[in-house]
Amino acid sequence: MTDSHSGGSRSHKLWGGRFTGGPAPELEAVNRSIDVDFRLWPFDIQLSKAWAAALAQAGVLTNAEATELQQGLDEVGRRIAGGITLEGSDEDVHTLIDRLLHDVVGGVASRLHTGRSRNDQVATATRLWTKDACARLDARLLALQQALIAQAESLELDVMPAYTHLQRAQPVSGAHWMLSHFWPIARDRRRLAAAADACAVLPLGSGAIAGSAFPVDRSALQVALGFRAVSQNSIDAVGDRDFIAEVLFTLAVLGAHLSRLAEDLILFGSSEFAFVRFGDAYSTGSSMMPQKRNPDALELARGSGARMLGDLVALLGTIKGLPSGYNKDLQEDKRSLFDAVDGMSLLLPAITGSLASLTFNRARMKTAVTSTMMATDLADYLVRKQVTFREAHGAVGKLVREAEEKGVEMTELPFSSFKAASGSFEADALDELSPSTSLAHRNLDGGTGPDAVRRQIAAAKTSLTATG
Numbered sequence: 161m162t163d164s165h166s167g168g169s170r171s172h173k174l175w176g177g178r179f180t181g182g183p184a185p186e187l188e189a190v191n192r193s194i195d196v197d198f199r200l201w202p203f204d205i206q207l208s209k210a211w212a213a214a215l216a217q218a219g220v221l222t223n224a225e226a227t228e229l230q231q232g233l234d235e236v237g238r239r240i241a242g243g244i245t246l247e248g249s250d251e252d253v254h255t256l257i258d259r260l261l262h263d264v265v266g267g268v269a270s271r272l273h274t275g276r277s278r279n280d281q282v283a284t285a286t287r288l289w290t291k292d293a294c295a296r297l298d299a300r301l302l303a304l305q306q307a308l309i310a311q312a313e314s315l316e317l318d319v320m321p322a323y324t325h326l327q328r329a330q331p332v333s334g335a336h337w338m339l340s341h342f343w344p345i346a347r348d349r350r351r352l353a354a355a356a357d358a359c360a361v362l363p364l365g366s367g368a369i370a371g372s373a374f375p376v377d378r379s380a381l382q383v384a385l386g387f388r389a390v391s392q393n394s395i396d397a398v399g400d401r402d403f404i405a406e407v408l409f410t411l412a413v414l415g416a417h418l419s420r421l422a423e424d425l426i427l428f429g430s431s432e433f434a435f436v437r438f439g440d441a442y443s444t445g446s447s448m449m450p451q452k453r454n455p456d457a458l459e460l461a462r463g464s465g466a467r468m469l470g471d472l473v474a475l476l477g478t479i480k481g482l483p484s485g486y487n488k489d490l491q492e493d494k495r496s497l498f499d500a501v502d503g504m505s506l507l508l509p510a511i512t513g514s515l516a517s518l519t520f521n522r523a524r525m526k527t528a529v530t531s532t533m534m535a536t537d538l539a540d541y542l543v544r545k546q547v548t549f550r551e552a553h554g555a556v557g558k559l560v561r562e563a564e565e566k567g568v569e570m571t572e573l574p575f576s577s578f579k580a581a582s583g584s585f586e587a588d589a590l591d592e593l594s595p596s597t598s599l600a601h602r603n604l605d606g607g608t609g610p611d612a613v614r615r616q617i618a619a620a621k622t623s624l625t626a627t628g
């Protein structure tokens with residue numbers, strides 16, 4: 161698409177008969193949405209072809225006229241795909257297609273815009289585009305989930321600290337940590353599917369506000385365009401942008417999830433943690449510091465979560481305060497929608513690639529698991545010997561303090577210290593200070609025990625093929 165509109169407009173408008181002069185250039189400039197909505201063209205052509213068929217079926221057009229319009233619309237599609245020059249009067253994608261259709265088929269083009277309005281047209285085209293975008297995003301999310309599973313499998317037998325308050329808390333399997341980022345994405349995919357389903361209600365036939373005055377068969381339109389239902393109320397249908405809000409909410413939550421994953425990886429890639437090394441293909445260097453290996457894609461994932469959130473807030477802000485029916489404010493919906501979808505479409509493959517390119521320093525991860533991280537296990541040991549958890553917590557607290565004061569690991573304390581802390585400690589208490597014993601206690605569903613993690617990996621794989 162090239163744009164020649166600065167040289168004045170050859171007038172091809174869908175409105176204007178009731179005005180004496182043309183619009184002020186300042187109005188045209190602010191009103192024009194072609195730069196944003198141009199991408200709707202394949203869907204506008206698709207719905208226009210279906211509309212031509214519906215008008216013929218309702219007896220408004222002859223079959224020959226409908227065929228001529230449909231073939232003309234196909235030719236318009238080919239011309240747009242081949243590259244066209246915009247005119248100043250190309251206010252939006254609907255006006256553009258109407259102009260091109262006139263160029264291709266002549267006067268009969270004027271019959272197509274019967275009984276419809278850009279209000280039901282833009283709502284329909286945007287729903288078609290959004291449904292398609294949801295499918296494209298879902299494929300990218302699936303690829304990310306597959307990369308998460310592959311890395312989880314490689315870490316199944318590796319132990320690392322899990323953190324609360326970003327303080328070393330308890331040992332977990334590396335796979336358990338990795339899959340903690342898998343399930344949120346599974347939920348995001350369910351939300352995305354629900355949002356795609358919300359798109360699948362057909363507004364076409366609603367006209368500007370009161371419904372088309374011609375008896376078009378909306379059920380036939382619904383089937384032809386792949387919708388699951390027709391809208392029940394024309395006033396609602398032309399003003400309803402809930403489906404966009406649902407997509408934007410889904411992407412805002414996904415953005416937060418990706419930010420959290422990115423932040424974990426950025427931290428773990430720092431020299432202080434050094435649990436992971438970013439692959440060459442997903443690292444950038446510094447113009448000044450030759451040693452740098454920067455995880456830019458991950459930082460951008462963290463950063464652009466804010467934009468997705470902004471897009472959601474912008475849309476909700478636009479809707480709030482509008483009266484019912486179509487209002488031009490709604491033209492802003494696509495800016496937010498396209499921004500969020502475009503951002504996410506770029507981001508997801510970069511995150512997936514970054515993730516797949518990671519190499520883990522398993523020895524570092526393991527040595528980060530220190531004996532005090534099993535303090536809870538030691539307390540649980542006493543509980544199994546009928547000590548109350550409160551008492552056990554106190555006894556183990558003493559041991560932790562003693563080890564800290566002496567600057568040694570708890571495993572290095574003499575057994576006499578254990579006995580002094582609680583008479584219920586036996587020689588086997590020291591086993592509790594091993595990370596593998598800690599994990600082995602946790603084979604309940606959702607836990608980090610080896611059997612539970614094996615089941616979790618299997619469940620993650622199954623979830624990728626499960627329907628519904």
Ligand code: ARG
Binds near residue numbers: 278279282486488492
């Ligand atoms: N470009 C407009 C939009 O995106 C199309 C609908 C225009 N409708 C109208 N009554 N001016 O919302």
